[in-house]
Amino acid sequence: MNNGLKVIKPGIYSLLQDGGRYGQHSMGLTTGGPLDRSAFHWANLLCENPMDIASIEVTVGGLVLESTVTTTLAVTGADIPLSINKQPAPLWQSHSINPGDLIELGFARSGSRAYLAVGGGFQADPVFNSVATVPREGLGGLHADGTALKSGDLLPCKRIENTSLWQLPENLRADYRQNSARLRVVLGYQQEHFSDTQLQRFFNSGYSVTKHSDRMGYRLEGAEIIPAIEGILSEGICLGAIQFPPDGQPIVLLNDRQTMGGYPKIGSVLSVDIGKLAQLSAGGRVNFEAISIEQAQSLLAENEKQFVSKQLLKLCL
Amino acid sequence: MSAEKTISIAGENALIVYFADKPSATISTEIATTVKKLKTYLGATLIDLVPSYASLLVIFDPFKTDHQSVRIAINTAIKKINNTPKTSSGSLVTLPVYYSSESGPDLQRVADTAGLTVEEVIAIHQQSEYRVYAIGFAPGFAYLGEVDPRIATPRLATPRQQVPRGAVAIADRQTAVYPAQSPGGWNLIGLCPQLMFDPKSSPSMPVAVGDLVRFEAIDKATFENLGGVL
Numbered sequence: 001m002n003n004g005l006k007v008i009k010p011g012i013y014s015l016l017q018d019g020g021r022y023g024q025h026s027m028g029l030t031t032g033g034p035l036d037r038s039a040f041h042w043a044n045l046l047c048e049n050p051m052d053i054a055s056i057e058v059t060v061g062g063l064v065l066e067s068t069v070t071t072t073l074a075v076t077g078a079d080i081p082l083s084i085n086k087q088p089a090p091l092w093q094s095h096s097i098n099p100g101d102l103i104e105l106g107f108a109r110s111g112s113r114a115y116l117a118v119g120g121g122f123q124a125d126p127v128f129n130s131v132a133t134v135p136r137e138g139l140g141g142l143h144a145d146g147t148a149l150k151s152g153d154l155l156p157c158k159r160i161e162n163t164s165l166w167q168l169p170e171n172l173r174a175d176y177r178q179n180s181a182r183l184r185v186v187l188g189y190q191q192e193h194f195s196d197t198q199l200q201r202f203f204n205s206g207y208s209v210t211k212h213s214d215r216m217g218y219r220l221e222g223a224e225i226i227p228a229i230e231g232i233l234s235e236g237i238c239l240g241a242i243q244f245p246p247d248g249q250p251i252v253l254l255n256d257r258q259t260m261g262g263y264p265k266i267g268s269v270l271s272v273d274i275g276k277l278a279q280l281s282a283g284g285r286v287n288f289e290a291i292s293i294e295q296a297q298s299l300l301a302e303n304e305k306q307f308v309s310k311q312l313l314k315l316c317l
Numbered sequence: 318m319s320a321e322k323t324i325s326i327a328g329e330n331a332l333i334v335y336f337a338d339k340p341s342a343t344i345s346t347e348i349a350t351t352v353k354k355l356k357t358y359l360g361a362t363l364i365d366l367v368p369s370y371a372s373l374l375v376i377f378d379p380f381k382t383d384h385q386s387v388r389i390a391i392n393t394a395i396k397k398i399n400n401t402p403k404t405s406s407g408s409l410v411t412l413p414v415y416y417s418s419e420s421g422p423d424l425q426r427v428a429d430t431a432g433l434t435v436e437e438v439i440a441i442h443q444q445s446e447y448r449v450y451a452i453g454f455a456p457g458f459a460y461l462g463e464v465d466p467r468i469a470t471p472r473l474a475t476p477r478q479q480v481p482r483g484a485v486a487i488a489d490r491q492t493a494v495y496p497a498q499s500p501g502g503w504n505l506i507g508l509c510p511q512l513m514f515d516p517k518s519s520p521s522m523p524v525a526v527g528d529l530v531r532f533e534a535i536d537k538a539t540f541e542n543l544g545g546v547l
Contacts, residue, residue: 025365025376027514027522028453127516137456138497139516188326189333233340234451234460236367236374238331259367260453268328293384296329300379 003069004156005118007149011062011105014149016122016141019052021130025236025259032132032140033255035215036113036275039077039174041307043117046074046094046166051307053121054131056149058114061107063149065116066100071160072119073097076168078111078176078279093167093315111176111279119160134256136216166312174276180285181276183252185242186296189265193227201225202266202288207250209277209284215256218277220286224248227264234262240269242288252277270296272303322395324388330364330379333372334391340370340462345448347398348373349407349527354394359387368526369451370460407449407528412494414485414507414532415540416442420547421506427470427487439534441465442506447492447530457496457514457522461530464490476502483508483545485532510535510545 007014017040020033034040034057041051049055056063061080074094075082082089083104089095097103097118105114124131124142133141133148140146142153149155194202207222226248237243241253243263252269253261254277269277270291277286291299327333334351337344348368355375356363362382367374377387416439418424428435447461454460469490477500480486484495486503495501496513509532515521524530535543 023365025367025374026452026526028456028458128521139456144516186326186329188328191325233370233372234453235333235369235372236327238328238374238376240328258453260369260451267326268331270329293326293329297379297383300329304380 002154003159004122004154005065005067005069005103007063007151007153007155008066008102009062009064010149010151010153011058011060011064013059014063015057015133016054016124016131016149016155017057017133018054018131020255021128021132021134021140024128028259029128029137029139030134030256030259031239032130032134034113034115035255035278036077036115037271038275039113040115042092042168043074043076043115044121045307045309045312046076046092046168047072047117047119048163048166048309049117049119049121053117054124055115055117055121056155058105058116060112061105061114063105063116065103065155067097067103068099069097069157069159070099071097071157072163072165073103073116075105075114075116077114077174078108080108080114081106092173094165096165110179111174112281113278118157119163120158123156123158136256165315166309167315169311169313172306172311174279176279179280179283180287181273181280182287182289183273183277184270184291184296184299185267185288186270186293187267187290189241189267190227190229190232191266193229193264194225194266195228198225198227199266202250203290207286209280209282209286211282213282215254217251217253217257218280220250220252222249225250225266227266229264231262232264234260237261237265238268239271240274241265242267242269254278270299272299324391326384327374331374331376332384332387332391333374334395335372337371340450342448344371345450345527350398351391351394352526354397355390358390358394362387369453407525409446409529409531410524411531411533412509412511412523413535413539413543414509415535415537415545416485416507417537420508420540421485423504424506427468427504427506430470431468433467438468438506441468442487442492443532443534449524449526449528449530452522452526455496455499459493459513459522459524459530461492462490464492466490470504472502473504476500480505481508483510483513485509508540508545508547510540510543
C-alpha cells in the first residue's frame with residue numbers, strides 16, 4: 001500500500017497524461033494526452049512500458065518527488081536539469097530509484113515539456129478509458145477531476161526490481177535549442193477560401209509563438225492571413241488544425257482543443273510535428289510547409305516505426 | 318431535395334463531410350444516419366466522429382486504414398441515405414425546467430425584449446420540439462434548435478463569469494442547458510435539475526446529436542425533489 005512517488009513540489013504545471021481519451025467527441029470531450037508524443041513514448045520505452053501508459057507531463061519544470069518504492073524512472077523531452085539525491089542524473093535514460101530517493105527537476109534550458117515515466121506507469125482510475133488530465137473539462141488525472149499535480153499527492157506505482165536500465169542514443173534525441181520548428185501541413189477544410197496570394201504568404205512567412213499558447217492551442221503572430229469568409233457553421237476540429245480568427249493570426253489547435261469551432265481553417269499540422277511546436281516557448285519561430293496527403297501517410301508510418309525498444313542501448317553498470 | 322454533399326480533407330487522419338450550407342431537420346437526420354452507418358462500416362478503424370450543424374468530421378486510425386478507403390465508406394453511406402426512411406432517427410427526451418425569476422435572472426428581460434409576458438415566454442419555450450444539432454463547447458453542452466423567433470434573444474453584451482449548472486438558456490434561435498458551472502453569455506430563463514453530463518453514470522448524457530428535446534415546466538417543490546439546487 002501507499003507505494004509510489006510523493007509530490008513535494010508540483011512545479012509550474014505537471015499533469016498526469018496517458019495516450020489520450022478517444023471516441024468521446026460526441027459528448028464534447030477533447031482528447032488530452034501528451035503534447036510531445038515522441039518524448040512521451042521514449043520515456044515509457046526506457047522504463048520497459050507500453051508506449052501510451054500514464055506518465056507525467058512537466059511543463060517548464062520545478063517538479064520535486066520523493067519515492068517510497070523501488071522502481072525505475074526516466075525523464076525525456078525538454079532539457080531540464082534532473083537530480084537524484086542531489087546528484088545530477090542524465091535525461092533520456094532510465095535510473096534505479098529506491099525508497100527515500102529525492103527526484104528533483106530544475107527549469108528548462110531549452111524545450112518546454114518533459115516527460116517523467118516510472119516502471120509500470122502511474123496508477124489512477126480512468127475516466128472514459130483514460131487518465132489524461134484535462135483541467136478545462138474537470139476530467140482525468142490522479143483524482144479523476146482534472147486537477148494538476150499538487151504538493152502532498154501520492155502517485156501510486158508498482159514495485160519494480162532487477163530490471164535493466166536503458167539509454168536512447170544521442171542521434172535519436174530531440175534538440176530544442178534553436179527554439180524553432182518547421183511544421184508540415186496537409187491542406188484541407190476551408191482551403192479553397194484562401195486565395196493563392198494568401199496561401200503563398202502563409203507558407204513563405206515566418207511566425208512567432210506568443211505567450212498566449214497553451215495545451216488548447218498555440219497562438220502565433222506574423223503575416224496576416226485573411227480568408228474570403230469570416231466565419232463558418234461550427235464544425236469538428238481535428239488535432240493540429242490551423243484556424244484564422246478575424247485578426248488573421250493563426251492558431252494551431254492542440255490536444256485540449258474544443259471539439260468544435262467556427263473559424264476558417266487552412267488545413268492541419270502533421271501529428272509528427274505537433275511535439276516540435278509544443279516544445280517551443282514564447283518567441284519561438286515557426287515556418288509552415290505544405291505536403292501532400294500521400295507524403296503525410298508515409299511520414300506517419302516512418303515515424304511510428306522508430307519507437308521500438310531495440311533502438312535503446314543497454315546500460316552496463 | 319438535399320444539395321450535393323462534399324468530402325474534404327481535414328487532416329492526415331481525418332475527412333470532413335459537408336452535407337449542406339445551412340442546418341435543417343432533414344440535414345440533421347441525414348448526419349445521424351451517416352454516423353450510424355459509418356460506425357458499422359469503419360468498425361475498429363474509426364477513432365471518432367464529430368457530428369455538427371451541417372457537417373460530420375470522421376477521424377480514423379491511419380495505421381489501420383487510409384483516406385481512400387474511408388472516402389469510399391463515406392460515399393457508400395451517403396448513397397444509402399435516400400433509401401433510409403426520412404423519419405427522425407433520434408429519441409424524444411423531456412427535460413424538466415423550473416422557470417422563474419429566481420432560477421432565470423434574464424427571464425423578465427427576455428419577456429420585455431420580446432414584448433411578451435413572462436408566462437408567454439415560458440409557454441412558448443415549452444411549445445417547440447428542439448433538435449440536438451451539435452454537442453461541444455464543454456462536455457455535455459448540447460446546442461438545441463430552433464427557438465421560436467418570438468423569444469429569440471441575442472447574447473449578453475458582456476458574458477457572465479459564472480453561469481450555474483443546469484441553467485436553461487437562450488441565444489438567438491438556440492437554446493441549451495449548461496451541463497456544468499462555467500462562464501457564459503446566453504440569456505438564463507430557468508434551471509433544469511437533471512444532470513446533462515455525469516461521467517459516473519452510463520450513459521453520461523441524456524441526449525445525443527439527432528435526438529429531440531422537449532422542455533416541461535415544474536414548480537419549485539418538484540425542482541427541489543428532483544435534486545435541483547437554487
